[in-house]
Amino acid sequence: MGQFLSKYTLGISAMLALIIGGCAPEEVCITDNTTVIQVGFFKEVFSGTDSAEVEEDTLIINSITALGTDSVFLSAQEVSQLTLPINTGSDQSTYNLELPSSTETLQFSYQVFSRFVSEDCGLELIVDSLKLGQTSFDSVVITQTLLNSNIDNNVEVYR
């Protein structure tokens, strides 16, 4: 009897330990990954000497539209920062910014990775490798290639 118990005690205790300790943690469907590009506008201010400081710039935008949709993302606002949703069904998005005196273009390409989080949370999209395509602005810099809610700007536009 003792031999029988010793043979199975280790196995039963191990299974119990795994059942008790192996419960999966409750799924939290919150992610820092986003599908929007944060664009900040800046200008160089010369203070009289040879050095220049960079300050936030404010643009008056009549409207913002994008290729592939009739949606108007923004209308008649004064902004120093924009949030542009990307087209997740494509690897490229092109935006037209209607300013009072001109129409400017911003085009971006990116890689969209998909992940099945869980049965409760469903799908998550991770957008990375953001690159600048065509633009009519003087100077555009990609500062963060991953679209994430924890960063200030992915793109900085200088006029």
Add this chain to the structure above:
Amino acid sequence: MWRYIVSGFLLFSTLSTTAQVQPEVDTTGVRPAKPPREKKQAKEFIPTGVMIGVDIFNIGRSIWEDELTQQEFQLDIDSRHYHVTLGYGTAETQRQSDISSYSNDGSYWRVNIETNFLYSTERKSNLFVGLGYGRSKFDDLLVSETEDAFGTTLITSRNSGATARWFELSTGTKIHIWKQFYMGYTIRYKFLKKVNFDQLIPNDIPGFGENREDDKDQFGFNYYLYWRIPFGKPKPTKPTVIDP
């Protein structure tokens, strides 16, 4: 790297077989010399048998969990102190949410080197700790609908021939039950995972478990039924001496 260690171990154990030297009959009363230390150490690595096992824990999971179908077989080559175990398995996963479905299908293998702490028992029961390496190859597919400012998009994303590798620490038992039949469990801690994929981040890795971003390591549990095939003839039992 583990393939070379295992190959070297098997090669060494094969080459280290030596013929038995009959001790001389001593008529002078002087105690015969002890066998050389090298021969005693060589016996440690000579395989004494092989155990063929099937994992019934994952077969049970496949029955009570709709999402998973998995089976694993194991080959255990044992010597006195050390075992080399080779495992091979297949796994298929189906996961569904309201608007997304994910499927994964692949195979895996692992090799472990284990130290047996119960080597002195005649019945060849095991209590072991081990270090191992595993590899997996699989295909997976994600189909989902998303809605954004550009409308409703059907996303179809797949990996074909994605691979993964990991290392593992293991511990467990293999207990003799009856004749050549054994049962035992193995608990594994899997770490240092590396996954190669295309644009779909895999949710499951066959042989490893879930590919979670917030929990890169995984625990695993197997419960095996084994049949042992010993090498060579069993040792003769001592005759019973009956007092006249």
